[in-house]
Amino acid sequence: MNGCGHDHSRPSALHPDEPNAAKAAAVPFGVTPVDETARQERIKRLKGLLDERIVFLDGAMGTMIQQHKLDEKAFRGERFRAHRKDLKGNNDILVLTKPDIIAGIHREYLDAGADIIETNTFNSSSISQADYGTEALVPEINYRAARIARETADLFAHSKGRPAFVAGALGPTSRMASLSPDVNDPGYRSVTFDDLVATYVESGRALLMGGVDLLLIETIFDVLNAKAAIFAVQSLFEELGIEVPLIISGTISDASGRLLSGQTTEAFWNSVRHAKPLAVGLNCALGATQLRQYIADLSNIADTHVSAYPNAGLPNAFGEYDETAEETAQILRDFASSGLLNIVGGCCGTTPQHIRLMHESLSSYPRRPIPVLAPKCRLSGLEPLNIDQDTLFVNVGERTNVTGVREVPQAD
DSSP states (O other): OOTTSOOOOOOOBSOTTOTTTTSOOOOOOOOOOOOHHHHHHHHHHHHHHHTTSOEEBOOOHHHHHHTTOOOHHHHHTTTTTTOSBOOTTOGGGHHHHOHHHHHHHHHHHHHHTOSEEEOSOTTOSHHHHGGGTOGGGHHHHHHHHHHHHHHHHHHHHHHHSSOOEEEEEEOOOSOOSSSOSOTTOTTOOSSOHHHHHHHHHHHHHHHHHTTOSEEEEEEESOHHHHHHHHHHHHHHHHHHTOOOOEEEEEOOOSTTOBOTTSOBHHHHHHHHGGGOOSEEEEEEEEEHHHHHHHHHHHHHHOSSEEEEEEESSOBOTTSOBOOOHHHHHHHHHHHHHTTOOSEEOOOTTOOHHHHHHHHHHHTTSOOOOOOOOOOSOOSSSEEEOOOOTTOSOOOOOTTBOTTSEEEOOOOO
16 A cells, blocks of 8 residues: 555455455435535635635645554444454545544644645545445445545634635546456456446545535546546536536656556546546656656646646655655745646645645745637538548648648638
């Protein structure tokens, strides 16, 4: 498990011969109605804040949980004392067994200067929770996580007199819809698009019921997974009659500058821009130094806000993160001074001290202005070109696109 809790490993079962008995059963739980007027007022305020300055996101949840050195008994609590699979490492279950710890971490990040805190739900999907035999608890986990964050944010806002916002975190799940996990069977898929939609609907509904202000589709390594998440939340908006902003954040997997499913930064943006997100960005996998060129690319092409929450450098040989808060803040100061940022925070290895120094170092810099991008092609006023069918590429000037269509000037 790494520093921010982005763990996709499969834990060992204590009783592998009894898989059915190893599954936790769902129990009824109460739901507090959301004050929809208050939520929409917070959303309006968040959008106004983004028009004024750089907005600060929190840092790693897993890093902070690890500092508590919880053992298996602590993860289980009394409720899951007899559960027949290991639960240690399932950080999301702590919203049920150790809610005070999660609330305390949220408060530390708010005190450090974060405007937005993320729910502790990175792995709170039925696909990911199935590894622990706790998939039936997904609605409750997401709802409780949202309520813990909401209540913490509201108490902070009341006591400090400044707004605090809650992002419902929707992680990538532990499977890919685009690629086969079996090198001997490239056509095989361990999950379908419909499976992903169903699990995102389940998680997203509970987060919205819990009172989040926005949804964060994060750490995207497979764009098809992200498309399923987008479809799911847009379906929820239609079903519930409400809408909250989206932040969509991908992760560059290595020095190739691509997501694991193969898209470049530009291709990633063009694959998700139809969702009209409040912000698009990159997080995880890389430290700020390695991430800079890709955030710069995104800043040039995205006609929406840009977010960045990198790791605290690259992990060392022991999987730990050595980059200090001072070093991370210094690197990100260059991002801000270059006009690349609208939202900034931290991922693996970052702590409240990282966010505190980011806030101190970056607050004096202006937000990135959203560019007005000239359209490259129009849907009307087009006529086909007379092109030899054997010709693959035709040089007919800047106003011709690759489909062999020439733009015709429109009459006034």
